[in-house]
Amino acid sequence: xxxxxxxxxxxxxxxxxxxxxxxxxxxxxxxxxxxxxxxxxxxxxxxxxxxxxxxxxxxxxxxxxxxxxxxxxxxxxxxxxxxxxxx
Numbered sequence: 001x002x003x004x005x006x007x008x009x010x011x012x013x014x015x016x017x018x019x020x021x022x023x024x025x026x027x028x029x030x031x032x033x034x035x036x037x038x039x040x041x042x043x044x045x046x047x048x049x050x051x052x053x054x055x056x057x058x059x060x061x062x063x064x065x066x067x068x069x070x071x072x073x074x075x076x077x078x079x080x081x082x083x084x085x086x087x
Contacts, residue, residue, distance in 0.1 A: 003021075003022040003023065004022075006021075006022035006025070007022050010022070026047055029043075029046075029047075030043055030047060032075070032078065033071060033074075033075065036074070038071050038074075039067070041064070042067055042068055042071050043071070045063070045064060045068065046068050046071065046072065
């Protein structure tokens with residue numbers, strides 16, 4: 001899904017450009033997951049950021065999918081809890 005699609009959806013829901021943008025969701029997730037002490041490597045891989053350490057990037061091709069699934073389920077549960085608080 002493109003950034004423009006998300007931005008358009010946000011706009012149609014009444015959010016202005018100064019309130020929320022597509023990239024804001026990535027920032028919010030990264031901040032929240034880091035605050036909850038999730039492994040920063042998992043967070044960076046989930047955000048599809050490339051490894052900055054050239055040596056490590058040359059040797060480590062692991063996807064760490066089981067832990068990333070667990071982290072994303074945790075994230076989804078947190079988002080669901082916010083919805084419950086609004087009821």
